[in-house]
Amino acid sequence: MLLQLSTWLEVEAYLERSQGIIVPIGSTEQHGPTGLIGTDAICAEAIARGVGEATQALIAPTINVGMALHHTAFPGSMSLRPSTLILVIRDYITCLAREGFTRFFFINGHGGNVATLKAAFSEVYATLVDLHVPQAEQVQCQVSNWYLCSPVYKLAKELYGDQEGSHATPSEVALTQYVYPEAIKHAPLSEPVAKGHRIYGAADFRRHYPDGRMGSNPALATPDHGKQFYELAVKDLSNAYLEFLAAV
Amino acid sequence: MLLQLSTWLEVEAYLERSQGIIVPIGSTEQHGPTGLIGTDAICAEAIARGVGEATQALIAPTINVGMALHHTAFPGSMSLRPSTLILVIRDYITCLAREGFTRFFFINGHGGNVATLKAAFSEVYATLVDLHVPQAEQVQCQVSNWYLCSPVYKLAKELYGDQEGSHATPSEVALTQYVYPEAIKHAPLSEPVAKGHRIYGAADFRRHYPDGRMGSNPALATPDHGKQFYELAVKDLSNAYLEFLAAV
C-alpha cells in the first residue's frame, strides 16, 4: 500500500490496524561508468514496495537524495548535508507520529546514509519528548540495509567474490537492471579498479576512485541476478519488518 | 533524460550542451476523500518527465514531500518545515551548481510550496556567493506551477467552472487518474463543500474543511480530462523552460 496512491481515509483506516510505516531511502550519486545515478533509491524503493506487498505495510515516498557528499565531485551527484538530513527525518517522523504512527522502518540502499540516519533517530526521540507528542515514548525507528541482508550478502559473494567491491557493486547494478531493463548501460571499465582507500572528502574520493567504482566489477551484473537479489531482500526484510512490529 | 536513470558520464556529456535541469516538486498531503495523497508529486513528476522528453532536458528526482503543514491534521499528510525545505533546496542547488548547472526550473504541483521555494531561491543566490561557487552569478532559479499554465487554467474553468475549487481539484485528480488509472478512488462527497476560508494552521484548516476539499468537486474528474491537462501543461511548460534557458 503506497502512501502516495492512498487517500487520507484509507490511511485513517490503516492506522486502525497498524502503526507501522516503511520509508525507502536511497541516494542520488555516481555509481561508476555504468551504474545509474539513482541506483540506491531505485533498489530501496523496489524492495520496499515488495516488502509492502508481502506484509500489507504502508510505504512512504522514497527519500531520493541522501547523504552522499563524498560523491559530489562527480557530475550528477546530489547530497543533503548530514545536518539537513537530520531535519528532514525529524520533520517526516514528527508529522507521522502525531498522526499515530509509532514504528518507522527505513529500508536503505546507501551506506553513506547510515550514520546520519542513526544520529537522526536519536535527535527524533528527544524531539518527540520535547514536543510532548502523545505516544512519543512508543516511537521506534530502525534502519535495514538491503545489501547487508545475510542471504543477499552471501549470494553476492558467491556470484562475484572480491569483484563485488563496495560501491557500484554488481549486486546493486543487477537489481537496477531487473527493475529498469531499459536502462542498462555500457561503458569501458578500466583495469585494475581502485580499492582500499577510506572515504574522506569529495575531491579526495575522486582522486582515489577516478571512475567512481570502489573495487567492483559491475560488468558481472545481469537482470536475472537482480531478480534473485530482489527476492532475497524482500523476503528477508519482510521478516525483519514483522519482527520489528512485533517487538514490545 | 532522467537523472536517476543516467550515469555520471552521461551527465558530464549533458553538461557540455546544457546547464539546465528540471526539478519536479510536489507534496504528500490529503487531497480530499478521493484524491491521492501523492497527487501533487504525481502531477509534477509526470509533467516534468513530459517536458524532459519534449526538450531533451535532464530531470532531477522529484521532491515528494514539500511544505504542507496546514494539511497535517489529516492522516498520511507529511510536510517539511519551511526552514527545512529552504535547506534542502540549498543543498540540492549547491551540489548541482558546483558541478556546472546554472538554470534550475522547478515544476511545482502544490501552491503551498511557492512561498518557501521563492524564499529558498533568495537564500541560495546569497549562499552561492558566500561559498564563492564559480558561476554563482549565473545561477537562476524559477518555479512554474503546472495548474496555473494559462491553457490548463482555462480548460479547468471550461470543464468544471466553480467546482474546480482550490484544493483536491478535479483537474489535478483527473491528471492522477490519467497517470495511475489503477488508483482511481471512490468515496461519498458531502454537499455542500466548504470554501472561502483562508489558510492558517493545521487544526484550523481541518475545522473549516472537514473532508479536506476546498470548494472542489473531484467527482467530475476523468482520466481523459487528465490526458488533456497533461498535454496542455507539457506543451506550455516546455516553452517556458526553453525561454528560461534562452534568457540572458
Add this chain to the structure above:
Amino acid sequence: MLLQLSTWLEVEAYLERSQGIIVPIGSTEQHGPTGLIGTDAICAEAIARGVGEATQALIAPTINVGMALHHTAFPGSMSLRPSTLILVIRDYITCLAREGFTRFFFINGHGGNVATLKAAFSEVYATLVDLHVPQAEQVQCQVSNWYLCSPVYKLAKELYGDQEGSHATPSEVALTQYVYPEAIKHAPLSEPVAKGHRIYGAADFRRHYPDGRMGSNPALATPDHGKQFYELAVKDLSNAYLEFLAAV
C-alpha cells in the same frame, strides 16, 4: 495606538477589547538615484499608523530591514536572510501570542518580503503548536501590500501608466515625499530605464538595473500624489484589517 508609546498596563487593557496587532514591515534598500533607502519602511509605517488611528489598532514597531538580498550590490542596502527573517517573525509572534494576541496583520511595503513572510507564517503556526501556546489554534497572520490595494494600484496606473514600473516607483516615492517633504531628492535619471528582467542574485540585478530602478520614472512623483496614495491605502487597509478581525 503605538506599542512603543504605550505602557504595559495600557496593552493589558487593550487586550481586553482586541487581540489584533498591526506590524509594519518594510526594507532598507536602494530605490534608484532619487528614492530613499528607507522607502518601503517609511511607507509601511506611515500607512500602518494611519490604519491604527482609523481602527484603534495597536501598532508594533516597524521591521525596518526585510528580505532585500537582490539589492545588496548597491551601497546602503541591508537585508536579512530569509532564514533569519523567519526566525525574527517567529520570535515576534511567539512572544505576542503568549501574551494573548491572536491576529497579526502585516502591512508590507516591499514585494521581496512576501514569500518569506508567508513561509514564516506557516512555520509560526506549527511552532505555536509545538510549544503548546494556549490559543495556538486561534492565531492568524495576514500580509497586505499597500501598493497592491486596488484603489492605489488604479491611481498609480492613471497617474503614471507604464512609467510606474516595478521598483523605485513614482507612487512609493510620492508617498515618501508626502511623509518627508524635507527629504526630496534630485538626480539625473538616465533614459531609457531598464525593465523586464526577472530577479535573481544581487550582482545579476545590478548588471541589469544599473541605477536601481526597474522600469520606473520616479521624477513624476509629487508630495500631493503621495497624500492621495496615503489616504487610499489607509482607507483600504483599515477595511481589510477590520474584516480580518471579524473573520472567524
Add this chain to the structure above:
Amino acid sequence: MLLQLSTWLEVEAYLERSQGIIVPIGSTEQHGPTGLIGTDAICAEAIARGVGEATQALIAPTINVGMALHHTAFPGSMSLRPSTLILVIRDYITCLAREGFTRFFFINGHGGNVATLKAAFSEVYATLVDLHVPQAEQVQCQVSNWYLCSPVYKLAKELYGDQEGSHATPSEVALTQYVYPEAIKHAPLSEPVAKGHRIYGAADFRRHYPDGRMGSNPALATPDHGKQFYELAVKDLSNAYLEFLAAV
C-alpha cells in the same frame, strides 16, 4: 545623515569619506506602570541621531526589538532569542561590510542586549573571514550604552540617588519625556518598589518585580531632565564615536 532618508548614491559618496556607521539598538519591553514600552529604542534612536548630526555619521535604522526575554511575562513586551539576534547582527554587518563599511558603532539603550551583542560581534568577525569578505580584518564593532556614559551616570545619581534603580529608571523615562512630551504617562506607583533580585527567567522576574520596575522611582523624571541627559549622552558618545573611528 539617516540611512533611511538617503539614496544609494549618497551612501556611495559617504563611503568615500567614512567607513563608519552608527546602529541604534533598543528594546520593546515593559518599563513599569508609567514607562513607555519603546523606551530603550526611543532613547537609543534619539541619541544616535544627535550623534549623527554632531559627527556627520550615517545612522542605520534602529533595531527596535532586542533581547528582552526576561520581560516577556508583561503584555506588550517583545524579544528576539539571543540566537536570533546574533543572526540579525550577522546579516546587518555582512551586508554593510561587503559594501565597504568597517566600523560599526552600536548605541544601545538596553542592558539585556549587551551580552548577546558582544557574542554576535565575535560570531561576525569569524563569519566575515569565513566568507572571505574583503577588508574582513579591518571590521571593528563596538557597543556603547548611553546610560553608562560617565556624565549621564553622574547626573542620574545626583538627581535621583538610589531612586534611579536599574530598570524603568527616572533617567530613561525623562529622556522619553523630552523626546515624546505628548506621551507622558501617569499611574500609581506602589511603595516600596522591589529591588535586589537577580534576573533569571520571565516568570521569575515578574514574581519578584510585580509592576516591572527594579528599584526605581520614575515619578521623579521630567522632560527637562531628559533634555540634560540627551545632551550629555550626545556629547559623550560623539567623542566616543570619533575616537573609535580614529583608532587603528
Add this chain to the structure above:
Amino acid sequence: MLLQLSTWLEVEAYLERSQGIIVPIGSTEQHGPTGLIGTDAICAEAIARGVGEATQALIAPTINVGMALHHTAFPGSMSLRPSTLILVIRDYITCLAREGFTRFFFINGHGGNVATLKAAFSEVYATLVDLHVPQAEQVQCQVSNWYLCSPVYKLAKELYGDQEGSHATPSEVALTQYVYPEAIKHAPLSEPVAKGHRIYGAADFRRHYPDGRMGSNPALATPDHGKQFYELAVKDLSNAYLEFLAAV
C-alpha cells in the same frame, strides 16, 4: 604531549613535524549501579594519553559530554543533541585545520557517539571546502573505539564471556578502576540483568534496563584487568594512529 599543557610556541614547533592530533571523546552518562558516570570519558582520555606518549602525538582536550540521549532518564547523565555535537566537531576541526592540522584521530569510549561523529566528519569535509580552508582536501578524520580493538575485545570475552554485556561492561569498569582506584564503587546488582532490547528513546531505555546495565556483570571487574585492557588498547591504537598518519 597534551595540548592543555603546551604553549602555542610548542604547538607551532610540533606542527613542523606532524599534522596529526588525537581527540579523546567520551560521555557523561549512567553506567549502572557501580559504574562511574564519567566512565567513557575516563577510558578514552587515559588511553589517548597513553597513545600520545607512545607516538609523540599531541592530545586535544577530552570531549567529556557526547551523544547519550538514551541515558538521560538516569540522574547525572548529560548529552549533546546530535545536531549540537556536529557543530562542536565542526568548530574544533575548523580551528585546528586552519592552523595546519590535517589528521584528526578520535579515540572514542562510547558507542552512542559513533554515528554522530561519522555524520560530523562528512559535514566537516564539506564545510572546509565551503570555507576554502587551505589544505581542506588533505583533512582526514577517523574514529577508533578502544573497546573494539581486537585484543581488547578478545580479552573481554576471555575474562567475562557473555557477562561482558554491552553497557556498563566489566571491561570498561575495570579500566576506570585502574585509573581511579580510589573511586571503586559497590552496590547490589540485581539478577538477572536485562538484555537484548534495542536502543530507542530515554524512557524506553530505562523501562527496559532499570538499573542501567545492558547484560553486563561489572562485579567481575578488577583494577588489574583494567591495566591489561589499558595496555592492549594503547598498543593497538598507537599502531592504528601511526598507520593513519602514514596513509596517503
Add this chain to the structure above:
Amino acid sequence: MLLQLSTWLEVEAYLERSQGIIVPIGSTEQHGPTGLIGTDAICAEAIARGVGEATQALIAPTINVGMALHHTAFPGSMSLRPSTLILVIRDYITCLAREGFTRFFFINGHGGNVATLKAAFSEVYATLVDLHVPQAEQVQCQVSNWYLCSPVYKLAKELYGDQEGSHATPSEVALTQYVYPEAIKHAPLSEPVAKGHRIYGAADFRRHYPDGRMGSNPALATPDHGKQFYELAVKDLSNAYLEFLAAV
C-alpha cells in the same frame, strides 16, 4: 563530589539534598610564550574542585573549549562559535534540569566566555519554558569569574601592579604552576609588551599582540603565588555558591 567519579545512584541521592551543580568552564587558547594553552580550563577546574570539597557540591565535567575566536590565529587555540556554545549550554542544562537540578553555578576562567554564557542563560530560561520542563521557573544560572573575586584581584594588583595585564597574566600562570608544577615553561618575553588595543577579530588580535600577551609579565608568576590565588578563589567562590543556593 565529581560527577565523573559518581554513579547515578549517588547523584540520585545527592539530588535529595541539593539541586545545585557547579560547572567549570575554561578555554583552550594561547596564553603567551610561557602560558599553557589550557590555562583557563585548568584554573577553573582546580578552583571548582576546591569549591566542591568545601561545599559538598557536585562538579560537572569541565567545558574545556570555550569562546576564544580572537585567539585562533595562534597555533593550538580552539574555539566554539558563540552560537555553538549557546547550544552546548542549552543541552547541558536541559538534561540536568529535567533530572531535577535547578541551580547552575559556572566557575569561569576566561573573559571571552562571559558574554556568550549570559546570552546562553537567557536562551536556556526560555527553552525550558518552551519544553514545559517541570520546575523551569526555578532554574537559575550564574557565572563567576575566579580572577575577578575581590581578594584575588587585590592580591594580583599587590604582587604585580600593572604587570598583571589582561591576558596571560601572572596570576593565572601562577595558578597553573601551582596545579601543574611539572609544566612550568620558560621562553624569552619581549619588551615592551603590547597593550591597550581592544579585541576584534583573530588576525587583528595577533597583529596587535604578536606574542599573545596583553600587557602582562607572566615571568613574575610563582607556584607559591598560585597557591595563594587558589585558596583565595576557593574561599570566595565557596561563599558565593552557598549564597546562590540560599537565595530564593
